[in-house]
Amino acid sequence: MSRLQKPSQEDERLWLEQSLHGNPDGFMHLIEVYQRSVFNMCYRMLGNREDAEDAAQETFLRAYQNLKKYDQDRSFITWLLSIAAHFCIDQLRKKRAKIVSMEDILLGEIPDPNPSPERVIVQQDDQLKVQNILQQISEQDRAALILYYWYEFSYEEISIILGFSVSAVKSRLHRAKKEMATLWVKQSSIMKSEVGRKQYEAPVV
């Protein structure tokens, strides 16, 4: 099931009409509904909360300023995510490498209500690993992967959001999956050898 939040079509249309007539209150409702989706996209793309906040704010600002260009036959969330994805890709091109802060990632997650301590450590460790690996693949491959696996969009929807052909989306997903799996294997073997080294170096009591 998709994790995307959506208001009723009537509500969305009403808020869009209000926004088009220069009333920001209507747009505030849209922000309330879609902030989570847009923020999550920016966070997965950029890897830290500070940049994600700035990108999400900028996404809504650009959307508000370009609302007249929005084609109402198209889904509003795909339009928003398209702006967010393009903005993040642009930012990443400007910055290129951004090191992910472990603190940022752990603070960002909403905790499971009943986790066992061991499970929490393993889960956080793996989630950190996924986020780290995600930051190592190309911006456009990353965007395609996020939209497919986190947002559960179809190839066609991703092709509309990112402006690629469907076959390009498929080949980007294929490449992204392969790269991520390879990086995962590499990181796991590094971690294993690190643990082995520490055990070997530890003093015998």
Place this chain on the structure above:
Amino acid sequence: MRHQLFEDWLFAEEDLDSQQKDLLESHKQDCQQCQMLEGAWQEISQDINSQNWVMPEEGFSQRWLSRLEQQKLHDQRRHAFWAFLTTSSGAVLFGILLLRFFISNSPIVVLSYQFHSIMVIFETLQGLIRFLLTIIRSVNMIIPSVIGLGVIFMLWSCLFLGLVVIWQVVMGRRELYDY
């Protein structure tokens, strides 16, 4: 068969046919690399599914509203700056002209000076046109008219192609932001 092909099949987005599936299965039984990659991707996709969505901090929409106000203020200031710059430069130019008018004490002198400046510009342009015409005529005498026409056609084609390329680059850049 090459190992690389099986790695590609392992992550293929298109459905594999039954023969490809069988070949992949039998390859995987002997290939540790493929087993590791497949296991890695399974772990990654499980982690993606278990991950919660990251939420912005409380008050996101209020922060957006104040950002919008700031942006509006910034735009107003920018417009005011350009309006000020344009009107003040116009006023300064007009002032200089008026000053010249009053200093010289004779409007005829100012007008004749202005007339002289315009004439100089016209003469310079005329000279430039004459120079270009002389070059074209001399080229025309050296090169036969058919080749000359060909050269002109090629130059125009290059110019047209250049404009098309610039247009494509500009439009391509615009499309990136034309959500």
